[in-house]
Amino acid sequence: MKYLLILLTTAVFISALELIMVRHNHRLLFTELQTLQQERDTLNEQWGQWQLEQSTLSQPYLIEAAARTRLNMFPPTEINTIIIHR
């Protein structure tokens, strides 16, 4: 009986300490989670902006304008097109 009491008391103390540890760890991990989530959000944000940037810059009009004016290109006409029939 006496031993059981001692055992249980010790167990209560240990679990109390453990609880403190777990809580502390939880807090640490939660902070980390938040940091990571924030990082993810920032990265997503940036990715979205880059996507927007990329699709804006790669829109057909800009490509065509660059090809025509800057590179002096033009679409192939009938004369310089050879169709190969298989």
Next chain:
Amino acid sequence: MIHLWWQRKHSRRGASPRRLTKKPQPPELWQATRLWLRRSQTALFGARRQWLLGLLVVILSVLLGRAVFLQVIQQDFLQKQWEARHLRKLPVPAHRGMLMDRAGEPLAISTPVGSVWVQPAQFITISSQWQTLAQILGWSLSDLDTALAGRWQREFVYLKRHLSPTVAQQVKDLKLPGVFLQREYRRYYPLGEVTAQVLGFTNIDEVGQEGLELALNEPLTGKPGSKQIVQDKQGQIIAQIANLQAPQPGQNIRLSLDRRLQYLAYRELKAAVLNSQAKAGAAIILGIPSGEVLAMVNQPVCNPNNRERRHSEQCRNRAVTDSLEPGSTFKPFTIAAALESGRYTAKTRIDTRPGKLIVGENQILDPQNYGIIDVTTVLQKSSNVGASKIALSLPPKALWEMLNKLGFGHRPGSSFPGEEKGLLTSFSNWQPIDQASLAFGYGARVTLLQLARAYAAIGTQGQLPLIRFLPVNPDLNPDLNPDLTTFKKLSNLNPGLNPDLTTFKKLSNLNPDLNPDLTTFEKLSNLNPGLNSDLNPDLTTFEKLSNLNPNLNPNSTVMQPENARSLLNMLETVVKPGGTGYLAFLPNVRVAGKTGTTRKFIDGQYSETQYLAWFVGLVPADAPRLVMAVVIDEPQGDNYYGGKIAAPIFAKVMSDALRLLNRETE
């Protein structure tokens, strides 16, 4: 403890003499002091001590009682009070899914922006800083006053929404009390007006308002999550306790549109509308046999990125919402009905002499007397007399059934908001003149989408395709989500790299210079598209596929394959020299098509000056893959014919489109 001490105190009286005798004698002075002390304790202040102790016990128990009362009995109430004051559940916004073209290129992206809001009660205390804030927002102090006028009693007032990231950062760096930034998402359309009407747009809260944004609103919308935070009396967030629910971003949706074809169609339509000083125009490219909408453009346009300058009139998707009289583009369907009746073939001869036909009190005219011609030539020359004669020789029901089966008078069932069903009157009410004029496209009203779809049926051996805005095979390029390694690569490569934020500004301003035709460049900037404003887009109608007329099966057979084949061959002659659509001719590719020029019905009579110019064509004619329908509304000048205005648009777009698509298949 108290109990032990009490015992000891009482036992000490009796025990002390014994202890004194046993213990070694301390120095005299010390002993005297001790004696005095003991005497004073026991004899002089005994009662007072009892009182004091009693008092302490009472105070202690009061405190204990109070603690128990608060901690146990009132715990729930107090906890709730604290939660009500400091615990907040904040929504975590979920962004709206992307809209992409069929290759996965973004057409509509939601990107986070900051919105500034203030708590007026606190904001009023920092009036010295107002000037700085207003300056960052690009405002004057009076603008600030107007924004807050009449709102000083509120808890939450938006100052300015959807700031660009740079401005948002500047506001954040000010760290003004009572000024907060809220993260919101804003929708951007990288192609701007090229995709304006077909995509539609969202309102400031990212809810789809028109076009595909409205039709696909549900899957595109994310589910906002929530988080629990602790805030202090000033409303500043102290700590975040828990993530209650993670936000679920909306689905990214790949559309059937091809942004290169979309651009080609946009470019040529815009140039044509400008050159002919037309009121409006629309063009559609459908894929055959899938019925996928590859391009859908309209003129005039609006810029979906500029919320202030979006007029619904310009943002209306005319190709789907406006029904018009189709004119001669209807003739192939009259011929189709004739072929289906079995009484006609492509070679059947029709007497169109003397170039006019009198039906009742009305007279049907051809531009010239074509003589006795076969059915093919009726199409090639677009003879009204020939088409009318064919129609009148058929039972009304046969003609009506053909048109009905082709989807005229029904919504095409694409689930595009505001889809119009056009007009096809019932054959039971037809007079001979109704039947005759229907043969060349008067008396019915169709949308461009319906017309393109019906022509697609000619290209698919008589199968009327279902109109789709989503690709038939959506798994073309499934992996569109950025994987983490790419992120790391990017950030390792150039950690200080920031996206060029000027794009935000560029997109927000109307950019009319989206035309490669350098000669019309100047005209473009002076574009004034708002001409008629009597029509409003139907925002509420969202006809789902299930609401389709049950008689109209998707992919239903509308004509025999051999008749479709024969019709296609006839339509090919239209685009050859001698045909009305010869400007749609393409070298090296077989083209089938039909022109149309309709007099507009205005104020109860057919106008002599206002026309619709049509062209619908299929390429390649031997095995059609694309059908394109074009209509120009009220072209000015002498060249108002469909063959002169609409057909060249088709040729220009298709020559490039085929080049693009061929390259893709090789």
